[in-house]
Amino acid sequence: MSTPQGARARARAEVTAAIKEAARRQLADEGAAKLSLRAVARELGMVSSALYRYFPSRDELLTALIIDAYDSLGENAERARDAAHGAAPVARWTAVCEAVRGWALAHPHEYALIYGSPVPGYAAPETTVPAASRVGLVLIGIIRAAHEGPGLAGPTVPASLRPEAERMAADLAPDLPPEVAVAMVAAWSQLFGLVSFELFGQFRNVVEDREGFFRHTVTQLAHGVGLR
């Protein structure tokens, strides 16, 4: 019972991890488009066809990397949230936002993989969904905690958007007012717009003090979702 059919499984897990690690290294060096199965195999001293025993295709490897990236980012966000545990809502919010930005700057190609243009003919499979939601959940958590007491509200939504707002609230945070759910999703997308623009070079010749600009804008976002 020590390693009954576990020996094989463990070896398999190790090789799988080694492949992902090598792939991640290559991803960081050259970007997703230049990630080559053959190069990964070469680096590991195996022949390329052997690699297909572990990942049925290049896209499957990419999917695995995508999930890992989402998880890594999510973990970072959660750590930042926990570190800012006692702080005021706005401070916790900005802490998480800055963790997202920091992770993105540290892992630009992995960020591009998950928040840039989706890869070739490739639509993110359902598998990535849980990992992808972690950051969002962290942000929701902060807002929810802040709204527990007084129950601040976001800007009112027009009547035409009410049904959608209520639907969103029901899905995301049934205990929050619909306007807050709307504002929250908006802030969420805007946070990543900010990070993407910085990372993808749109701020070149426009924003110099990116850190300061980010901090300020993200604080504004916090106000937009009702945090003080």
Place this chain on the structure above:
Amino acid sequence: MSTPQGARARARAEVTAAIKEAARRQLADEGAAKLSLRAVARELGMVSSALYRYFPSRDELLTALIIDAYDSLGENAERARDAAHGAAPVARWTAVCEAVRGWALAHPHEYALIYGSPVPGYAAPETTVPAASRVGLVLIGIIRAAHEGPGLAGPTVPASLRPEAERMAADLAPDLPPEVAVAMVAAWSQLFGLVSFELFGQFRNVVEDREGFFRHTVTQLAHGVGLR
């Protein structure tokens, strides 16, 4: 003097245009990563090496397509601005934003090319800068026009961001108050965050009425830059 050395030049221009057209078609079908010089050449009935007389590399072709995409988007934005000529500032703002979104939905791959992750080892050359700024200029124009009279202001920026805010204002719109410049850049990036999230599938299972959500959020952005 009719077409002395112009015959060659004209033929060259025509072939160049045909190449770009075929490439754009392929881009729309398959995305940037799958754009193949050989396939383009095939479609045009020429051999792949002949294509290198017109574009020195695949990346140069992509750069040309990028510039065209920026121009196409910019033109759309300008048209929307002109069409909403007499309307209130907020209406003009949202009109331009919706034009951006509409163009993105109609040309997803071209949008991904310019606002998604930058291509492989490829940094956008300086050539793309003028075309890239057109949308931004349209937005600035609307804000400037709205601020001509009363001189509304954006949310105040913290002291630490003052120098940066003044630098940004000096570069972008010397006649506008620095806070407005900051708010304007933020709104700009947030607009594209919104569009990118919708286009890249992050709103799946989250936002259903995307049109309505976009309209509302973009109106909020307008308020953020001081438009009423």
Place this chain on the structure above:
DNA sequence: CACAAAAGAGAGCAGTGCTCTTGCATTCTC
């Protein structure tokens, strides 16, 4: 210990970007 399942090796196919040489046609110059 024997065996079946799993993993690796290697060849091969169709495709890619890009280079280089060769032949042809068009243009410019005298």
Place this chain on the structure above:
DNA sequence: GAGAATGCAAGAGCACTGCTCTCTTTTGTG
């Protein structure tokens, strides 16, 4: 107008890619 210069297309070829197929080796397990 004849000859030289130039532009263009074609074709072969190189090094690479993802992926499949077959064959052999390894190895855990009954």
